[in-house]
Amino acid sequence: MVTIEDIRAAATRVRDFTVRTPLLATRWGDERRPLWIKPENLQPIGAFKVRGAFNFIVRAVAAFGDSLRTRGVVAYSSGNHAQAVAYAARVHDIPATIVMPRETPAIKVDATRGHGAEVVLCAPGERERVAAAVVEETGGVLVPPFDHPDIIAGQGTIGLEIAEDLPSLDTVLVPISGGGLASGIGTAIRALCPRAKVFGVEPELAADTAESLRQGRRVEWSVEDRNRTIADGLRSQPSELTFAHLQQVLDGVITVSEKEIRAAVAELAHKAKLVSEPSGAVALAAYHRGETPQGRTVVILSGGNIEPRMLAEILAQ
Amino acid sequence: MVTIEDIRAAATRVRDFTVRTPLLATRWGDERRPLWIKPENLQPIGAFKVRGAFNFIVRAVAAFGDSLRTRGVVAYSSGNHAQAVAYAARVHDIPATIVMPRETPAIKVDATRGHGAEVVLCAPGERERVAAAVVEETGGVLVPPFDHPDIIAGQGTIGLEIAEDLPSLDTVLVPISGGGLASGIGTAIRALCPRAKVFGVEPELAADTAESLRQGRRVEWSVEDRNRTIADGLRSQPSELTFAHLQQVLDGVITVSEKEIRAAVAELAHKAKLVSEPSGAVALAAYHRGETPQGRTVVILSGGNIEPRMLAEILAQ
Numbered sequence: 001m002v003t004i005e006d007i008r009a010a011a012t013r014v015r016d017f018t019v020r021t022p023l024l025a026t027r028w029g030d031e032r033r034p035l036w037i038k039p040e041n042l043q044p045i046g047a048f049k050v051r052g053a054f055n056f057i058v059r060a061v062a063a064f065g066d067s068l069r070t071r072g073v074v075a076y077s078s079g080n081h082a083q084a085v086a087y088a089a090r091v092h093d094i095p096a097t098i099v100m101p102r103e104t105p106a107i108k109v110d111a112t113r114g115h116g117a118e119v120v121l122c123a124p125g126e127r128e129r130v131a132a133a134v135v136e137e138t139g140g141v142l143v144p145p146f147d148h149p150d151i152i153a154g155q156g157t158i159g160l161e162i163a164e165d166l167p168s169l170d171t172v173l174v175p176i177s178g179g180g181l182a183s184g185i186g187t188a189i190r191a192l193c194p195r196a197k198v199f200g201v202e203p204e205l206a207a208d209t210a211e212s213l214r215q216g217r218r219v220e221w222s223v224e225d226r227n228r229t230i231a232d233g234l235r236s237q238p239s240e241l242t243f244a245h246l247q248q249v250l251d252g253v254i255t256v257s258e259k260e261i262r263a264a265v266a267e268l269a270h271k272a273k274l275v276s277e278p279s280g281a282v283a284l285a286a287y288h289r290g291e292t293p294q295g296r297t298v299v300i301l302s303g304g305n306i307e308p309r310m311l312a313e314i315l316a317q
Numbered sequence: 318m319v320t321i322e323d324i325r326a327a328a329t330r331v332r333d334f335t336v337r338t339p340l341l342a343t344r345w346g347d348e349r350r351p352l353w354i355k356p357e358n359l360q361p362i363g364a365f366k367v368r369g370a371f372n373f374i375v376r377a378v379a380a381f382g383d384s385l386r387t388r389g390v391v392a393y394s395s396g397n398h399a400q401a402v403a404y405a406a407r408v409h410d411i412p413a414t415i416v417m418p419r420e421t422p423a424i425k426v427d428a429t430r431g432h433g434a435e436v437v438l439c440a441p442g443e444r445e446r447v448a449a450a451v452v453e454e455t456g457g458v459l460v461p462p463f464d465h466p467d468i469i470a471g472q473g474t475i476g477l478e479i480a481e482d483l484p485s486l487d488t489v490l491v492p493i494s495g496g497g498l499a500s501g502i503g504t505a506i507r508a509l510c511p512r513a514k515v516f517g518v519e520p521e522l523a524a525d526t527a528e529s530l531r532q533g534r535r536v537e538w539s540v541e542d543r544n545r546t547i548a549d550g551l552r553s554q555p556s557e558l559t560f561a562h563l564q565q566v567l568d569g570v571i572t573v574s575e576k577e578i579r580a581a582v583a584e585l586a587h588k589a590k591l592v593s594e595p596s597g598a599v600a601l602a603a604y605h606r607g608e609t610p611q612g613r614t615v616v617i618l619s620g621g622n623i624e625p626r627m628l629a630e631i632l633a634q
Contacts, residue, residue: 022336024359027404027432039359041590042341087344269628273358273621275590304590311586312632315625 001245002149004191007156007184010055014154017054017091019043021158023165023298028271032294033171035287038162039274041304045115047233047280048155048302049084049145052180055154056143057088064141068094074140076127078104079233080303081145086117097140099131107307125223146180147239155181159188162298169196170295173283175302176200176209176253177234179242185300186249197293200246200253201286203229203261208237209246210253218243230258230310233279233303254292260285265314268301277306318562319466321508324473324501327372331471334371334408336360338475340482340615345588349611350488352604355479356591358621362432364550364597365472365498365619366401366462372471373460374405381458385411391457393444395421396550397620398462403434414457416448424624442540463497464556472498476505479615486513487612490600492619493517493526493570494551496559502617503566514610517563517570518603520546520578525554526563527570535560547575547627550596550620571609577602582631585618594623 021039029035040048061068072095075085082098089096096117100109101124112119122130135142144151158181162169172189174182179200186198202210205228208221218238226235238246256264264281268274276284283299286292338356346352357365378385389412392402399415406413413434417426418441430436439447452459461468479486479502489506491499496517503515519527522545525538535555543552555563573581581598585591593601600616603609 019339019341022339022359024336025361027361042339042356044342044344046590266625269586269592270625273363273592275586275592308583308587308632312629315629315632 002152002156002184002187004188006149006153007160007188010153011157011160013058014051014054014157017088018050020161023162024272026272029297030290033292033297036166036296036298037272037301038158038298039301040158041274041276041280041301045080045083045087046304047080047084048158048181049080050088051157052151052154053081053084053088053143056148056150057092057094059150060141061092068141072096072138072140073143074131074134074138075143075145076131077145078108080305082108082112083115085143086112086115090116097134097138099127099134101127105307145236146178147241151180152184152242152245154184156184156188158300159185163188163192166296166298167193168296169193169298171197171199171292171297173199173201173254173286173292173297173299175234175279175282175300176202178236179209179238179246181300181302182250183242183245187245190249197251198249199286199292200250201282202253202255203231203234203282204255204257205229206231206234207255210255212238212243213247213250213253231261231279231282233277234282254286254289256282256285256289260288262314262317265306266317269315274301275304275306275311276301277303280304319469319473319501319504321505323466323470324477324505327470328474328477330375331368331371331474334405335367337478340479341589343589346614347607350609350614353483353613353615354589354591354618355475355615356618357475358591358593358597358618362397362400362404363621364397364401365475366397367405368474369468369471369497370398370401370405370460373465373467374409374411376467377458378409385458389413389455389457390460391448391451391455392460392462393448394462395425397622399425399429400432402460403429403432407433414451414455416444416451418444422624462553463495464558468497469501469559469562471501473501473505475617476502480505480509483613483615484510485613486510486615488514488516488609488614490516490518490571490603490609490614490616492551492596492599492617493519494596495553496526496555496563498617498619499567500559500562504562507566514568515566516603516609517567518599519570519572520548520551520599521572521574522546523548523551524572527572529555529560530563530567530570548578548596548599550594551599571603571606573599573602573606577605579631579634582623583634586632591618592621592623592628593618594620597621
């Protein structure tokens with residue numbers, strides 16, 4: 001299991017490559033639950049994923065030395081992890097191969113190539129197999145999207161910063177997909193602010209973790225079911241490793257509707273002056289459900305990579 | 318004239334009340350002019366104006382003591398200064414009266430009242446006279462929008478932070494309206510990074526300062542002319558005090574078209590994940606004109622208070 005010492009070590013590793021995001025106090029929350037926002041959309045590539053990617057790659061450089069510049073790194077992702085790995089690899093002058101499903105929007109493929117990565121397109125559902133084949137062929141190092149202690153510790157640096165900026169916090173709300181972000185932040189908050197509650201947030205349409213925690217075991221939802229949500233970054237499911245963390249660090253999971261997610265994207269633009277992708281807005285949506293305890297509440301805005309057309313459409317409503 | 322010591326003292330005064338905004342490195346600028354953004358839209362009330370307002374009011378509290386809680390503060394503004402003064406006064410438990418022209422959009426009047434201020438509506442062009450009458454009647458202290466050393470020093474704290482975060486910068490681009498922001502930032506940068514160039518930015522439709530600096534004296538543009546620009550926060554003109562600063566600290570003024578301003582608002586949303594008002598986006602618009610020297614360039618995003626309908630309309634284009 002990842003410890004607070006792992007997270008502190010990660011903070012030292014990623015410091016030069018990521019933004020120390022401010023914790024923004026709002027004045028428009030519920031009076032009994034004053035609201036702060038942690039804007040991870042301000043990271044390079046527009047999402048928290050750089051924290052885990054840099055922590056993993058800095059450690060891999062230390063472990064493999066110059067040979068990593070020949071072997072390269074490999075990742076499979078259709079979203080922010082792809083760009084995060086491509087960016088972190090380029091900063092370290094390491095070749096990156098990113099495996100993406102053929103249906104990935106061109107804008108995301110182009111962004112990943114824009115960071116200097118080689119993109120390999122594959123059939124849907126074949127990502128892991130194709131990535132394994134690339135690893136086999138090139139000797140490259142696979143950077144998993146969440147299922148690794150170095151990724152969890154990297155994402156956990158967010159919790160470290162929150163605890164520094166608002167040690168008296170009462171509640172944190174964190175989006176859950178594969179669970180790396182919530183595992184890391186939860187571990188940091190449990191260690192540094194043991195009185196505080198940590199809640200995960202999922203779309204109702206991809207609420208596999210809420211169900212899994214209720215049942216005490218990982219419950220599988222079909223890809224078709226999970227793909228219904230507009231929150232395209234929240235369609236993964238926890239691994240054994242992240243689920244074990246979530247069982248230890250979460251006080252519960254709140255689920256939100258598609259309508260609530262859209263409203264939160266609009267609210268973040270108008271009131272916080274921040275552009276959020278749907279997946280990045282779920283924690284604010286959950287805050288408005290009013291199900292969390294009274295007291296100082298922090299919501300994680302995890303990313304801002306929304307299609308321009310979708311943003312315009314949501315703001316026009 | 319305001320000095321770097323005044324600005325350092327202001328930084329100590331405003332620290333507890335304002336956001337230490339990060340300086341965000343972008344990866345989408347011109348290669349020869351790497352681009353950083355200073356996101357002042359993340360301040361409370363959504364604009365840099367809180368820095369000057371807090372510096373002024375903290376000094377006034379020290380000077381007037383408890384009597385300020387009876388006398389109160391007074392300001393005239395239809396924009397961000399109104400909300401900044403209302404907010405800073407409420408934080409210090411001081412009554413605030415804000416004089417606004419009757420045509421001010423309801424959303425701004427409501428926001429100012431929402432911060433606890435009393436709003437006095439007046440005929441267009443009567444703001445200063447009505448504010449003077451309120452001061453006469455209440456014994457309140459007038460908080461000017463830019464024409465005061467404490468306001469200039471407060472806005473200058475932005476320059477202090479930029480110099481701390483990127484001491485090797487080559488160019489800064491700053492919006493100009495009344496000139497308080499550019500006077501303060503320019504003073505800080507001249508003192509701390511004497512090699513760097515500081516450029517003001519104005520809409521072509523409100524380019525009175527560009528003309529004034531060329532002529533070496535303050536040139537008046539009519540209110541009707543200045544009101545043509547979409548950048549409603551940039552329709553004021555420098556005072557003697559700010560013009561004297563601008564003559565000393567600016568290397569030039571760049572003017573931008575209405576179309577360029579709108580494009581910069583859209584670009585900030587899509588690429589920087591930040592919501593900007595038109596006035597807040599002019600520095601990025603100026604950057605794209607390519608008229609500034611090569612080297613590390615910082616643009617000030619001064620505020621994010623855009624009408625929801627205008628934002629939706631610009632992003633739909």
